């Protein structure tokens with residue numbers, strides 16, 4: 001195992017896309033930022049120095065950070081932000097994980113431009129357990145969004161005016177919208193391939209607010225991994241990927257040499273999909289001239305729920321002796337959280353009210369001190385651990401009138417979880433204002449997606465239908481619109497771990513909470529001491 005050092009300089013840079021130039025926050029002046037490239041077992045040191053006029057923190061999305069929440073990154077959850085002029089070194093080990101993950105800013109909406117890939121190669125000499133030939137080459141495909149206006153303005157609109165913010169102006173592939181947009185010919189990602197070879201694409205959805213379809217004209221994709229966990233391989237014309245998720249696919253360059261579009265566009269449960277933001281990149285066979293017009297892909301239509309559900313059902317853990325799915329069969333703690341929306345009075349907001357989003361009718365209020373520090377140093381008054389295990393009342397979640405769960409209150413309430421206990425969490429969507437599935441991300445853990453369905457979760461019948469053999473294991477799961485998802489995990493990683501919707505708009509509205517996982521009895525089962533340079537508030 002090696003020690004890998006990275007220097008991340010947070011700096012503002014002028015970038016132009018879609019004929020608009022604007023200053024954006026970057027790492028090392030790059031958009032997207034640099035890839036962290038490591039091997040399973042390596043230690044990583046990333047020194048982040050903040051030269052920008054914004055507070056900063058970086059999250060290593062999907063890395064478990066065993067006992068080491070200090071390196072996890074969400075602002076006011078595991079650390080105070082890195083202030084202008086200051087530095088912090090994120091120090092962590094990459095153990096027991098290999099595959100594609102990513103990093104992003106975890107404060108305000110700065111992840112709009114501050115993000116990049118994390119590639120964890122298997123240990124030296126360990127081949128990928130893939131059905132096709134070992135990939136000849138690999139490429140990172142990072143999907144994102146671009147706004148022509150300043151992202152801060154978009155945030156203000158979303159958080160204060162009680163209105164959904166302007167949606168972005170384009171989706172992007174590796175920071176580039178592609179040739180379907182004005183002034184974008186030069187902002188097109190091109191992947192050159194050789195006829196007859198197999199490629200591994202590491203696809204990441206770094207978009208702020210959109211679940212995306214991704215496909216390549218004329219080529220099928222073989223899914224082999226999601227969220228850095230191997231899956232049973234299956235072949236598909238398109239993948240569905242929610243913000244926060246990663247998907248590895250194999251692509252065989254087995255078609256007539258030509259230029260083929262790769263495209264990403266949103267999945268929305270709306271009757272008339274609006275689609276003017278499709279990002280395009282080009283898969284180009286070696287020797288084919290740039291003048292050839294690329295072939296267009298057939299992606300599922302933007303409201304193709306049938307495709308979406310079918311796709312999710314195909315995802316299963318590889319579950320071999322080498323990569324077993326250790327699904328908890330017995331549950332110590334049952335949690336049931338409803339996803340709701342409401343309005344709250346807000347004297348400083350434009351209409352005197354603002355949108356809030358809630359779990360069990362609690363909209364999460366960010367504290368002024370980091371929760372992990374408050375937990376570790378036993379600082380009183382920062383948070384309570386009385387988050388309810390179920391909603392205050394049960395009602396017809398997906399059929400109820402709009403008023404049924406508007407009684408939200410804002411508070412910093414967390415749930416305390418016993419060390420090494422097994423937890424089942426059912427996330428239940430409610431029929432309020434939602435046209436999107438909610439991608440929920442749990443920090444510090446992977447979990448198994450044991451069940452999902454449309455309508456109300458039925459505790460009497462649904463658990464009998466769970467997949468407890470080879471459910472997909474991941475760190476972010478999309479709870480379907482008007483439906484539910486059940487996840488299970490073993491709480492073996494002590495610390496304070498954020499749980500939130502990875503649609504930035506919803507996170508901003510309060511669709512989040514955190515688990516306080518208690519220390520275990522053993523000497524090596526407690527939260528490690530904080531590093532000396534941990535930022536203070």
Ligand code: C2O
Pocket residue numbers: 059061074104106244441443498500502
């Ligand atoms: Cu990818 Cu809490 O985030």
